[in-house]
Amino acid sequence: MDVTEIIDPLNEMQRQAVTAPNQPMLVLAGAGSGKTRVLVHRIAWQIQVEGLSPQSILAVTFTNKAAAEMRLRIESLLDISARAMWIGTFHGLAHRLLRRHSKEAGLPETFQVIDSDDQYRLIKRLLKSLNIDDGKWPPRQIQWFINGQKDEGIRAASVVETGDLFQRQMLLVYRAYEEICQRSGLVDFAELLLKAHELLRDNPDLLNFYQKRFKQVHVDEFQDTNTIQYAWLRLLTQNQQNLFVVGDDDQSIYGWRGAKIENLFSFQSHYPDHQVIRLEQNYRSTGNILKAANSLIDNNQGRMGKELWTASGDGEPISLYAAFNEQDEAYFVIERIRKWVNEGGLRSDVAILYRSNAQSRQFEEKLMSTGMPYRVYGGLRFFERAEIKNALAYLRLISNRLDDAAFERVINMPTRGIGAKTMDDIRLKAQHTNKSLWQAALDLLSESAFTARASNALQGFVKLINDLAESSQDLELYEKVKSVIEKTGLIETYKKEKGEKGEARVENLEELVNAARSFDYDQDNDENLGELEMFLSYAALEAGEMQGNDSDDCVQLMTLHSAKGLEFPLVFLVGLEDGLFPSQQSVDDPGRLEEERRLCYVGMTRAMSDLYLTYAESRRLYGRETIARPSRFLREIPAETMQEVRVRAQVSRPVTAGASISGQIQQNNTFKLGQHVGHAKFGEGVVLQVEGEGAQERVQINFRDAGIKWLMLAYAKLEVL
DNA sequence: CTCTACGAATTTTTT
C-alpha cells in the first residue's frame, strides 16, 4: 500500500500529529477539526510505516460507538482486519484484562458485570439488611459516593476517615457493598476500572508483559478521563513514554461524573518530553458559527487556548428567536423544519438540542401532531428494559447461583407466592451465615423453617432454576434464552398484561432470543469463558441502542450531552434561558458555570450551515409558569453574527395540530400572541395561544386575576386593549 | 399479592 493514502487527506497540523516520532503526544483537537481522522491515520501510519504489528496497538475510547467507528475506519483505510488490535472502551478493555487474569485480580472466573441499575438495587437491599433508613440515606447518594471513591481509586479500606457522621455511614455501606459484590461474584462499572488498575499495579510481571506488548497507546476524548482511567494509562505507558492522546479542554462536559479536565494539564508534567499539536482548522461549520462559538468560550478562564477557523466563508448569520412561551418556541422550530423539508432538506439533517430531557416533550407533541417523523435519543436502551433484565437475571442465576442481585430480581417474578416475609427470612439467614441468598434459602428449606405454603413456593423456585440449568446445558445459546423466558412463565405473564405495553414486552423478549442467536461468540472466544457468560457481559457492557429507526428520515432530538461528536446541517439549540441553560444549579458556582458554557459551545459547534438559538420569555416548568431571562450565554455571542427573527408580527401562532396539517388557514388578525385583552367577567389578560378557525376558533388567555382560561372567540366578548 | 392514594423530587450519561 501507498503511504500517500495515509498522508494526503491530511492538513499540515494533522500530518504532523500522524507522522510524529514515537513520543508522548497531546493533540488538542477542536470541534470538527478531524480528531478521529488523526487517530485513525496515526494508527495506520504506525502499522504501515513504522512497521508495528496490529497486536501492539491499543486504542481507548469512551463509547462502544466510537470504538466501533474507529475500528471500521482503520480497516477500510488499511484494508486489513483490525481484530488483533485492542480497540475498545475503558470498561471493555478492563473487562478483557480481568477475564484473562481473573485469578490474579482476585475474582472468581465466572464474575459478572452489573450495570448501574443492578448496583442501585443491590445498595437498596443492602440498606434494608443493615437496617439503615433509606429515607435518611438515599441509595442514590450512597451509589454516588461509592462510585466517586472508586473513580478516585479509593477502596473502602483506604478512605481517610474524618469522623464525620455522614462519611462514617457511607463507609459502612461501602464496606458491606464490597463484601457482597465479592461474595456474589459481581463487578460494577467503576470496579472494572479500579480492579484493572490494581491488577497491573500489583502484578509486576503482568504489567511488564503489557507494557512491552503495547507499543503505542491511543486515547480519544482524553479530557473525559477520570482519575483511575488516567492512572491506568500511566501504568501502561510510564516506561515507554508511548501515550498519544487526543482531546479538547473546551469540550469537557462530564466533570460532574468524575472526569478530570486537569488530566490534560497533568499529562504535560507527567510526560515532560511530550509534544503538543493544535488542530484549529474546522471543516464543519461556517465562519459565523465559529466566530460566535469562539467568543462564547473565550469567557472561560484557564483554557489551553485554541481558536477555530475555517477556510470556507461566513455563511448565514445565526438566527435568534425570542419565543413568547415554550409552545411558541416549539411551533417556531417546527415551522422552520417544515420549511427546510419543503425546500428539499432531509429531516435527518436537522437536530433539536436541549439541556434537559424534560424539554423534548413539547417538541415531540408538536412533531407528532404535524405528522413529522422524529427520533428521540436517550431513553431506555434495549438491555436495560425491565423484561429483558428479568430474563437476563434468570440466565445469570443459572450460570451462577451466588448472584444475589439476580436472585432478588426474579425470586418472585412472575409472582409465585414468595412474599416479603419469606424474603426477609432468607436475607436475615444469609446475613447471619454470611452466605449467598440461594444457599440461605436452601438451608432454611432443609431446616423446614417456613410454612408449608412458603416452603412449597420456594421449593418450586429452586427446582425451576435447577431444572432450567440442567435441561439447557447442551442447548444453543438462543435456545437457552428461549427456554428461560418460556419455562419461567415470564413471557406468559407479559402476554396477559393488557395493552400495548405487554405486547411490546413480549416483542422485546422475542427480540432477546434473536439477539442471542446472532451473538458473535467467536469474536470474544479468546477469554476461556462460556458463551452464556460472555453474552451476559456483553449485555451489561453494551446496553444496545434503542429500536433502530435509523433507516427512516427523522428529525433528531437529543440532549446537548448526547450530541457530542455529532454534526448536523441544521441545528436548533433551544431553551436558552437563565436557570434552564445554564441550569439553576450551576449559576452560583463558577466552575460549573464554565462547564455549562462548554456545553453551549459543544451545541453550537454541532451546526454545519444553519444554527438557530431560541428561548422562551415564559415557560411552564414543573407545573409552574415561570418568567425567564434570556441566557447569559446569548450576551456573550457577538451581535454581528446573529440576526433576530421576528415572526410574531406577521404570523399568529401557535396553531393546533389539525389546522397546521391542513396548511394555510387564515388566522384572525385581532388576537395575536401577547395581545392584551379585556373581558367583562375575568378582567385583563394576555393572549397565550390561538387555535381553530371560524366558529371553532378559541384563544387561551392568561388573566391577571382569574388565571389561564380557554375562551371561544365566537362567544367571549373580548376587547383589545 | 394487588391496587390505590398520597407525597416527594425533578441537569446532564456511559460504561
Add this chain to the structure above:
DNA sequence: ATTCGTAGAG
C-alpha cells in the same frame, strides 16, 4: 405537570 416509589387498605 408528571413521574415514581412507598405505605396502607382490600
